[in-house]
Amino acid sequence: MSSCNNSIPRPMIFILAGIPGLEFSHVWFSVPFFLIFAIAILGNVAILCVIQVEKSLHEPMFLLLAMLSVVDLCLISATVPRMLGIFWLNAKEISFDACLTQMFFIPSFYVIESGILLAMAFDRFVAIWYPLRYTTILSNNMIVKIALALLARAVAVLTPAPILGKRLESFHTRVIPYSYCAFMAVVMIACGDISDHIVYGLMVIVASVGFDLFFIILSYGLILHAVFRIPSWEARGKALSTCGSHLCVIGLFYSPVVFSVLAQILGYRMAPHLQIIIDNLYFLVPPMVNPLIYGARTKQIREWVLRILHCQRN
Structure with missing residues (x-):
């Protein structure tokens, strides 16, 4: 129960604070945010172009990588321009309906990306356990079904967010201490009974990130079990090397979430501005680093980049 002595009716306009306590540094924060945005756009567009042009990359692993790049582009497009508007133009006002829209789409893209990482873990599991049936199990038809299932799950899980948000009738302030409309950030400034919102x-988190992370760990447990049954050390290293890029991306994607949840469980209270910076990392760093990791560790993509650079020099 969140009670307010001086509550205000639900405002038509909310104010996004950006990074509370560090407003004087917003211009400085905008520089790395803009660079991350630019690198993420260029990197993910490059990945999509290479996969489209190179016929040898039209296989399940790279089709899932293309899906990851599309979602990354959607995720940063839904978050970074609003952040830069706050930092550069002091454009902090957001309508209630636009706030509800952000509550749905931003976490939806995040949940879809988490699901794609699970699908990529399943891809590696099939490649190592059933190499002869790999293309049969993960056919193009199956990839489409996986994509539709991930989309359906995101819609089912996140549709209640704007509905519950619309049920909030009064608030103790109209300032949201974030640079976007996070569901829990809006709930925490509301008055009245918010227990249903907190449970939701x-x-x-449990039905998306928790579920995906559990099955990713299970998949890699089975992968390791299969790999260490291979008698040749060289063959073991080759099998594990195919998982390297994915493991890097998984660690990068889930570590901020795990760190934030563990901090709350252990009772460690971070400074508000530090918590918000970490929350922003959920959406900023993976879209920038994912194409760099796969570009550096994937031979076909690396060769295409070197070929383009060589053509430009000539």
């Missing part, structure tokens, strides 16, 4: 927020 926890269920979203």
Whole structure:
């Protein structure tokens, strides 16, 4: 129960604070944010172009990588321009309906990306356990079904967010201490009984990120079991090397979430501005680093980049 002595009716306009306590540094924060945005756009567009042009990359692993790049582009497009508007133009106002829209789309893209990482873990599992049936199990038809299932799950899990948000009738302030409309950030400034909203927020984490992370760990447990049954050390190293890029991306994607959840469980209270910076990392760093990791560790993509650079020099 969140009670307010001086509550205000639900405002038509909310104010996004950006990074509370560090408003004087917003211009400086905008520089790395803009660079991350530019690198992420260029990197993911390059990945998509290479996969489209190179016929040898039209296989399940790279089709899932293309899906990851599309979602990364959607995720940063839904978050970074609003952040830069706050930092550069002091454009902090957002309508209530636009806030509800952000509550749905931003976490939806995040949940879809988490699901794609699970699908990529399943891809590696099939490649190592059933190499002869790999293309049969993960056919193009199956990839389409996986994509539709991930989209359906995101819609099912996140549709209640704007509905519950619309049920909030009064607030103790109209300032949201974030640079976007996070569901829990809006709930925490609301008055009245918010227990249903908090339970829903926890269920979203468990039903998406928690579910995916559990099965990713299970998949890699089975992968390791299969790899260490291979008698040749050289063959073991080759099998594990195919998982290297994916493991790097998984660590990068889930570590901020795990760190934030563990901090709350252990009772460690971070400074508000530090918590918000970490939350922003959920959406900023993976879209920038994912194409760099796969570009550096994937031979076909690396060769295409070197070929383009060589043509430009000539």
